[in-house]
Amino acid sequence: MINLELPDLPYSKDALAPYMSAETLELHHDKHHMAYVTNGNKFIKENNLSEDSIEDIVKNTYNKNAPVFNNVSQHLNHIHFWEIMKNNPDGKIPSELENKINEDLGSVEEMKEAFINAGIGQFGSGWCWLVLNGGKLEITKTPNAENPIVHGHVPLLGCDVWEHSYYVDYRNRRPDYLKAFVDNMVNWEKVTENFLKNS
Numbered sequence: 127m128i129n130l131e132l133p134d135l136p137y138s139k140d141a142l143a144p145y146m147s148a149e150t151l152e153l154h155h156d157k158h159h160m161a162y163v164t165n166g167n168k169f170i171k172e173n174n175l176s177e178d179s180i181e182d183i184v185k186n187t188y189n190k191n192a193p194v195f196n197n198v199s200q201h202l203n204h205i206h207f208w209e210i211m212k213n214n215p216d217g218k219i220p221s222e223l224e225n226k227i228n229e230d231l232g233s234v235e236e237m238k239e240a241f242i243n244a245g246i247g248q249f250g251s252g253w254c255w256l257v258l259n260g261g262k263l264e265i266t267k268t269p270n271a272e273n274p275i276v277h278g279h280v281p282l283l284g285c286d287v288w289e290h291s292y293y294v295d296y297r298n299r300r301p302d303y304l305k306a307f308v309d310n311m312v313n314w315e316k317v318t319e320n321f322l323k324n325s
């Protein structure tokens with residue numbers, strides 16, 4: 127029986143400061159993510175989907191059942207988001223992943239620029255991603271709750287560009303948030319782990 131649960135953050139609420147404040151993490155994790163968990167469980171139950179896995183629910187309800195999809199896909203997105211961050215101003219990318227970035231996306235700088243532009247170019251709420259698509263790295267963006275698995279992509283790194291993710295710390299400056307994210311907030315060891323697991 128599936129029951130969505132709010133995971134603990136893998137770090138303290140002030141661990142990502144000054145790039146992401148404790149206030150943002152408190153609201154974003156304790157309130158926003160919690161709401162997806164609560165509503166997701168309610169809609170899973172109402173739709174008799176308790177026997178399915180989280181990934182199957184997301185894939186099977188895409189474009190078919192918005193209340194279930196929006197909440198369960200956002201749950202999946204946020205589990206990923208918490209895990210993929212750490213306070214990392216050095217931002218050194220392990221060579222296994224760096225080589226692949228150079229091969230598929232030109233260079234680390236070009237990858238970061240494309241990632242930031244995807245996040246800026248996502249009109250309204252959504253996410254930008256570094257994904258594996260058929261074994262190749264790609265930068266993509268998705269609206270609202272959409273997780274890359276609905277397109278058959280493997281998410282390696284995702285950034286939440288909903289306003290709740292940055293408004294406390296960056297006000298309307300989404301580009302500054304995205305730059306701080308790719309330069310200072312990514313757990314590249316974890317991204318590399320995701321890459322190696324899926325290649």
Ligand code: MN3
Binds near residue numbers: 154286288290291
């Ligand atoms: Mn969010």
